[in-house]
Amino acid sequence: MSSKKSISTRRRFLRQSAAATGFLFVPGLIGCSSGNSPAASESANPAPRRPNEDRKLGIAILGLGGYASGQIAPALKLTEHCELRGLITGSPEKLPEWQSKHGIKEENSYTYDTMDEIADNDEIDVIYVITPTATHRDFAVRAASTGKHVWCEKPMAMDVAECQEMIDACNENGVRLAIGYRMMHEPNTRDLIQLTKENAYGAVTGAHAYAGYGGSPPATDYWRGQRDMGGGALYDMGVYSVNGLRYGTQMAPEAVVKATQTRQDHDNAVDLTTEYTLRYPGGITAEGKTSVVTNYNELHIEAEEGWYEIDPMQPYTGVKGETSDGKILGPPVPNQQSIQMDDDALAIMNDTEFIAPGELGLKDIAVIRAIIESAESGQEVAIQHQG
Numbered sequence: 001m002s003s004k005k006s007i008s009t010r011r012r013f014l015r016q017s018a019a020a021t022g023f024l025f026v027p028g029l030i031g032c033s034s035g036n037s038p039a040a041s042e043s044a045n046p047a048p049r050r051p052n053e054d055r056k057l058g059i060a061i062l063g064l065g066g067y068a069s070g071q072i073a074p075a076l077k078l079t080e081h082c083e084l085r086g087l088i089t090g091s092p093e094k095l096p097e098w099q100s101k102h103g104i105k106e107e108n109s110y111t112y113d114t115m116d117e118i119a120d121n122d123e124i125d126v127i128y129v130i131t132p133t134a135t136h137r138d139f140a141v142r143a144a145s146t147g148k149h150v151w152c153e154k155p156m157a158m159d160v161a162e163c164q165e166m167i168d169a170c171n172e173n174g175v176r177l178a179i180g181y182r183m184m185h186e187p188n189t190r191d192l193i194q195l196t197k198e199n200a201y202g203a204v205t206g207a208h209a210y211a212g213y214g215g216s217p218p219a220t221d222y223w224r225g226q227r228d229m230g231g232g233a234l235y236d237m238g239v240y241s242v243n244g245l246r247y248g249t250q251m252a253p254e255a256v257v258k259a260t261q262t263r264q265d266h267d268n269a270v271d272l273t274t275e276y277t278l279r280y281p282g283g284i285t286a287e288g289k290t291s292v293v294t295n296y297n298e299l300h301i302e303a304e305e306g307w308y309e310i311d312p313m314q315p316y317t318g319v320k321g322e323t324s325d326g327k328i329l330g331p332p333v334p335n336q337q338s339i340q341m342d343d344d345a346l347a348i349m350n351d352t353e354f355i356a357p358g359e360l361g362l363k364d365i366a367v368i369r370a371i372i373e374s375a376e377s378g379q380e381v382a383i384q385h386q387g
Contacts, residue, residue, distance in 0.1 A: 057345045058124045060086025060108070062115070062139055063131035064094045067153070071316065072130060073102060075337035081345035086124045088115045119146040125348070126151055132223045133230025137162035140177070144169040149348055153180040155239040156361030158230055159369055160385055163362035170358065178344045178354040179361035181243055185340040188310065188319050188329040195308050196250045201324070202304030204249045206284060209299045211240035211314060212291030217264055217272055225270055232270030234368055238290035240314050242367045244299040245278065245286050252386035253278040253367060257285065259374040276371045
C-alpha cells in the first residue's frame with residue numbers, strides 16, 4: 001500500500017471512529033508457526049524493558065470501540081498476568097468515561113496524534129491494536145516503534161505485504177507480535193486440536209468450517225460496509241473458518257480449488273457471503289463458508305476412524321464439542337479473551353513462543369487473498385507463504 005493510500009485510509013477511519021461501535025460481531029494452530037521472539041537489531045529505539053515476573057504487564061488499548069469496551073476491557077479485569085493501564089484513541093471525547101470506569105491515569109491516556117509519547121511510559125508494556133483491519137499495519141508499526149510489545153486483533157492486515165511490514169517492524173524494534181486468535185487459546189478448542197495432533201481417530205480425510213452471522217447488509221457509510229477498509233464476510237468472519245481449518249486439520253493448504261462471493265452492487269462493495277474449497281497435501285479437501293447475512297457456526301473434522309467437531313465453534317458465550325464415539329468437549333470457559341491475554345503475557349514474561357504469532361496471521365491472510373483471487377478469476381489459485 002502506498003503511503004498516500006495509507007494516509008487516506010487512516011484519515012477516513014478517524015472520521016468514522018466517533019460513530020463506530022467497534023468489533024461487536026467479530027468474535028476471534030497450536031505450534032503451526034514459530035513465535036517471533038525478539039530479534040537482535042541495530043534499532044534506534046531502546047530495547048523494551050523485560051517485565052518482572054512478580055508484576056502484571058501494563059496493557060494500553062488502541063481503539064476504544066465496541067470490542068474494546070465490551071470484551072477486552074472487561075476481560076482484563078479477570079486476567080492474572082496483565083491489566084489495563086493505558087488508552088489510545090482517535091476520539092478524545094471518549095477518554096473521560098474510560099478513565100473513570102477503569103481507573104486510568106490522565107498521563108496514561110493518549111490520542112493517535114500523541115501515541116508516540118508512550119515510549120517514555122514505563123507503566124505500559126503492550127499496545128493492543130483493536131481498530132478496523134485496514135488500519136492495523138499503520139498502528140502496529142507505530143506501536144512497535146515505541147518499544148512496546150504489540151498485540152493485534154484479527155484479521156492481521158489487508159494483505160501479506162502489510163503483515164510482513166508489521167513483523168519486520170516488531171523484529172527491528174526488538175518487541176513481540178501476537179495476533180488475537182482467541183479460539184486458539186480456548187481449552188475445548190485446544191482439546192479438539194490435540195485429537196488431530198494425536199491422530200486419535202486416524203488421519204484427517206476432510207473437514208468443513210462455517211462462520212457467519214445473520215443480519216442486514218452492513219451500511220456503506222460504516223467501515224464494515226467498505227471493502228478497502230477490511231469490511232465484508234471474508235475478512236470479518238471468514239478468518240475464523242480459515243484459521244479453524246488450519247488448527248483443526250493441523251495442515252497448511254496448498255491451493256484454493258474454487259471460490260464464490262456474493263457482493264453488494266455498488267462501488268467498494270463488500271462480500272455478503274463467501275464459499276470456498278481448499279486443497280491440502282495428499283489431495284485432501286476442506287470446505288469453508290462465511291457470511292454477514294446468514295448464521296453459520298461449526299468446525300467439523302472427518303478422519304479415517306471417526307469424526308470430531310466444535311459446534312458452535314466461536315461464540316463469546318462458549319463453544320461445545322463432541323466426537324463420533326460420544327466424547328463431549330466442554331464445559332465452556334467463562335471468558336476466552338482473558339485466557340488469550342494471560343497466555344500472551346506469560347509468553348512475553350517467560351520469553352516463550354506465542355500460540356498465535358504474527359507469522360501465523362500472515363499465513364491466514366495469504367489464504368484469504370487467494371480465496372478472493374479465485375473468486376474473481378474463477379480459477380484455482382496456489383497459496384503462497386504456507387511453509
